[in-house]
Amino acid sequence: MSKVIRFAVKLSAIITFGVLFFMIGHILIRGIPNLTPSLFGLKYTTKNISLFPAIITTLMLVVLTLLVATPIGVFTGFYLIEYAKKGSKLVEIIRITTETLSGIPSIVYGLFGMLFFVIYLDFQYSLLAGTLTVVIMVLPLIIRSTEEALMSVDDSLREASFGLGAGKLRTIFKIVLPVTMPGILSGIILSVSRIVGETAALIFTLGTATKIPNSFFSSGRTLALHMYVLSTEGMHVDESYATGVILLLVILIINVLSTLLSNKLTKENRNE
Amino acid sequence: MNKFVIKNMNLYYDDFHALKNINMNIHEKKITALIGPSGCGKSTLLKSLNRMNDLVEKCTIKGDILLDSEDIYAENSDVNLLRKRVGMVFQKPNPFPMSIYDNIAYGPRTHGVKNKSKLDEIVEKSLKSAAIWDEVKNDLKKNALRISGGQQQRICIARALAIEPEVLLMDEPTSALDPISTTKIEELIQELKKDYTIVIVTHNMQQATRISDKTAFLLNGELIEYDKTVNIFSVPKDKRTEDYITGRFG
Ligand SMILES: Nc1ncnc2c1ncn2[C@@H]1O[C@H](COP(=O)(O)OP(=O)(O)OP(=O)(O)O)[C@@H](O)[C@H]1O
Ligand SMILES: [Mg+2]
Numbered sequence: 001m002s003k004v005i006r007f008a009v010k011l012s013a014i015i016t017f018g019v020l021f022f023m024i025g026h027i028l029i030r031g032i033p034n035l036t037p038s039l040f041g042l043k044y045t046t047k048n049i050s051l052f053p054a055i056i057t058t059l060m061l062v063v064l065t066l067l068v069a070t071p072i073g074v075f076t077g078f079y080l081i082e083y084a085k086k087g088s089k090l091v092e093i094i095r096i097t098t099e100t101l102s103g104i105p106s107i108v109y110g111l112f113g114m115l116f117f118v119i120y121l122d123f124q125y126s127l128l129a130g131t132l133t134v135v136i137m138v139l140p141l142i143i144r145s146t147e148e149a150l151m152s153v154d155d156s157l158r159e160a161s162f163g164l165g166a167g168k169l170r171t172i173f174k175i176v177l178p179v180t181m182p183g184i185l186s187g188i189i190l191s192v193s194r195i196v197g198e199t200a201a202l203i204f205t206l207g208t209a210t211k212i213p214n215s216f217f218s219s220g221r222t223l224a225l226h227m228y229v230l231s232t233e234g235m236h237v238d239e240s241y242a243t244g245v246i247l248l249l250v251i252l253i254i255n256v257l258s259t260l261l262s263n264k265l266t267k268e269n270r271n272e
Numbered sequence: 273m274n275k276f277v278i279k280n281m282n283l284y285y286d287d288f289h290a291l292k293n294i295n296m297n298i299h300e301k302k303i304t305a306l307i308g309p310s311g312c313g314k315s316t317l318l319k320s321l322n323r324m325n326d327l328v329e330k331c332t333i334k335g336d337i338l339l340d341s342e343d344i345y346a347e348n349s350d351v352n353l354l355r356k357r358v359g360m361v362f363q364k365p366n367p368f369p370m371s372i373y374d375n376i377a378y379g380p381r382t383h384g385v386k387n388k389s390k391l392d393e394i395v396e397k398s399l400k401s402a403a404i405w406d407e408v409k410n411d412l413k414k415n416a417l418r419i420s421g422g423q424q425q426r427i428c429i430a431r432a433l434a435i436e437p438e439v440l441l442m443d444e445p446t447s448a449l450d451p452i453s454t455t456k457i458e459e460l461i462q463e464l465k466k467d468y469t470i471v472i473v474t475h476n477m478q479q480a481t482r483i484s485d486k487t488a489f490l491l492n493g494e495l496i497e498y499d500k501t502v503n504i505f506s507v508p509k510d511k512r513t514e515d516y517i518t519g520r521f522g
Pocket of ligand 1: 285288290308309310311312313314315316317328
């Protein structure tokens with residue numbers, strides 16, 4: 001019996017890795033030969049199919065979204081755990097809302113973003129509409145990871161700090177925050193990955209313009225959107241694969257950087 | 273001299289009456305032990321002395337607790353200042369996840385000491401008073417979580433001493449420790465008595481007889497008997513005290 005189970009476990013591991021390797025291998029094999037210098041032209045034309053503007057737009061969207069979502073999300077998490085009365089109505093409402101929001105498929109955010117930001121507020125397809133839509137999408141992630149990090153902080157540490165005559169703010173900044181940093185950071189990293197990989201929430205909010213947005217009110221396209229558009233149009237499948245390679249690379253870089261960063265932070269905080 | 277005067281004090285957790293009409297004086301520079309069976313309210317009484325109960329929602333206190341004849345629950349009393357004067361050591365060692373040095377310096381920094389050489393001096397003095405200086409003087413940068421439980425508890429005592437409190441509250445400070453560490457901490461408490469008023473909760477009756485000057489016996493939130501430790505353990509006046517110290521219940 002145990003042999004059968006062991007075999008099944010091995011088999012599923014092999015299948016999982018097999019599929020993953022096949023996918024990545026497939027993208028790399030089809031994509032790398034197509035990574036021509038012209039793909040990195042400063043401007044997109046129908047000739048060079050440059051993905052450079054998309055890289056910049058992706059970065060812009062990530063940075064803007066984090067600038068808005070991180071403070072709101074982290075503060076909300078701190079409010080819920082450190083300040084709000086346990087079990088109060090408001091806390092319950094916020095918690096149910098975030099839980100519901102984090103389970104919603106991203107196309108729903110896209111639809112809401114289009115109806116509310118693009119049409120009702122008349123932002124058109126724009127960096128602003130795209131950013132705000134994605135902010136709503138990643139907020140629950142950041143709030144919940146902050147909350148979970150805070151809940152894992154041993155109350156005896158808070159007691160020790162209060163017992164020494166420290167106030168609430170000092171306790172939060174000097175004792176609680178350093179311990180929760182890695183947890184908060186992992187929520188932010190998760191958000192970055194979601195933003196970089198997102199298409200459904202962006203296609204009708206950020207739009208798909210090919211140039212780099214030069215204001216909050218102009219449209220643009222992220223790498224993932226660029227790839228999506230190229231492959232649906234069907235005319236530039238090779239370039240689409242090449243874009244896929246770059247997208248993989250971007251995600252790899254984000255993961256490596258964030259791991260390094262969080263290791264560094266955890267270390268500093270342990271004073272080693 | 274009375275350090276604390278507790279008058280007709282009642283404490284409620286929501287509608288649970290946890291302390292019932294407590295009247296008791298705590299002497300300056302003496303060791304007062306609180307004993308009694310689990311759940312009788314020892315920790316609750318201890319925590320009401322530095323207002324750690326404030327952190328518990330729905331905890332209400334009636335009556336007076338005076339520290340040097342000032343009501344610590346008065347509206348204009350500063351709770352952070354109170355906790356600077358009345359330090360606390362907890363049952364489970366709870367050092368901050370930072371270096372030994374930063375642990376000790378946390379309190380003084382909180383109360384405005386910034387000068388590096390002044391901080392160095394406080395750290396050394398506190399670690400010496402807590403009888404742990406020799407063991408850690410070469411490792412001040414080491415993370416305080418990476419030393420033994422007994423050492424951690426003495427770090428916590430040093431951390432409490434660093435803000436130069438007048439009173440030290442200790443809630444079963446040795447219950448999580450091995451016998452050798454326990455002996456060290458008991459000796460340390462005896463030593464500290466010279467400069468500090470100490471209130472200690474203990475489950476261990478031998479410990480109470482070994483170190484304390486006065487002992488209070490609590491049962492179900494009531495102060496049953498409070499007297500010199502020798503009297504409590506040799507000629508208890510109340511039948512319930514006698515039953516408890518002879519191990520007939522609890
Ligand atoms: N935060 C709280 N909320 C509600 N009830 C509490 C709270 N803390 C303590 N109690 C109750 O108050 C009573 C006294 O608790 P306390 O912790 O003071 O007992 P103790 O004598 O220290 O017990 P032990 O020896 O087990 O530490 C107990 O019945 C306990 O259940
Ligand atoms: Mg207790």
